[in-house]
Amino acid sequence: MSDPIRVVLVDDHRMFRSGVKAELGDAVAVVGEAPDVDSAIKVVREVQPDVVLLDVHLPGGNGNGGSDVVTGCAGVQTPGGDPVRFLALSVSDAAEDVIAVIRAGARGYVTKTISPGDLDTAIRRVAEGDAVFSPRLAGFVLDAFGATAGEIAEVDEELDRLSQREREVMRLIARGYQYKEVAKELFISVKTVETHVSSVLRKLQLSSRHELTSWAMSRRLL
Known part of the structure; x- marks a missing residue:
């Protein structure tokens, strides 16, 4: 323990x-x-x-x-x-x-x-x-700290791996929302949020929410 x-x-x-x-x-x-x-x-x-x-x-x-x-x-x-x-x-x-x-x-x-x-x-x-x-x-x-809401880099191969829904989930998770809050915001189930987060982390080769937040902020995606 x-x-x-x-x-x-x-x-x-x-x-x-x-x-x-x-x-x-x-x-x-x-x-x-x-x-x-x-x-x-x-x-x-x-x-x-x-x-x-x-x-x-x-x-x-x-x-x-x-x-x-x-x-x-x-x-x-x-x-x-x-x-x-x-x-x-x-x-x-x-x-x-x-x-x-x-x-x-x-x-x-x-x-x-x-x-x-x-x-x-x-x-x-x-x-x-x-x-x-x-x-x-x-x-x-x-x-x-300079992150502009909704701003997306014109060319970003990593971002292009994500679907539109995965991008929406990614932004909310990176902003500090809990899974249940993301689900409520996007009118989807908590299970679906969990699935999207797992997919986002896998596609971007990240291991935590903290890394995801840093990744999103570095690209001014929030």
């Missing part, structure tokens, strides 16, 4: 931190907590967690909240030598908040309306190196 993912919780509301811990239960190991930027940086450097789950609005630091935590912990690694990864968990869904913390180096951004099960999944995906976003927030990041 693998060791649980080690998490530090950063939020200025103690009751919220307690609630997140209770909801996640034994799914992860909470190895530290902090209510502000300065104590968060100190805790992260001391315990070297796998993932830091943090709000974007925090007191202290240079006034940039969660972004200050991410930049202040640049270069910190886990005991195993992997980089400490950051997942923003906030009530805010404002584009400027999303873009700021991602520019600082966070791997994902989800809102506090997320279910405990989906939060557990998001933490695990971030720990594995994936980028994770609540679906409507992914567009903010893609736009900010």
Whole structure:
């Protein structure tokens, strides 16, 4: 049995931190907590967690909240030598908040309306190196980093291997949509989504959603 993912919780509301811990239960190991930027940086450097789950609005630091935590912990690694990864968990869904913390180096951004099960999944995906976003927030990041919606390269042999439906599924998966959300968006079954994703990964010779996102963004397909 693998060791649980080690998490530090950063939020200025103690009751919220307690609630997140209770909801996640034994799914992860909470190895530290902090209510502000300065104590968060100190805790992260001391315990070297796998993932830091943090709000974007925090007191202290240079006034940039969660972004200050991410930049202040640049270069910190886990005991195993992997980089400490950051997942923003906030009530805010404002584009400027999303873009700021991602520019600082966070791997994902989800809102506090997320279910405990989906939060557990998001933490695990971030720990594995994936980028994770609540679906409507992914567009903010893609736009900010130069990916233009619907733009397709004139000549792209790899893209030409995909059918039109596979391209539609690929874009949504790369934006961070879950299978059930893709199914709802395209009016198809979850099983059909799974089949298309498997086909896309096979045709493009990719092995994960993270690689698929990087592939799509490099071609400005999102």
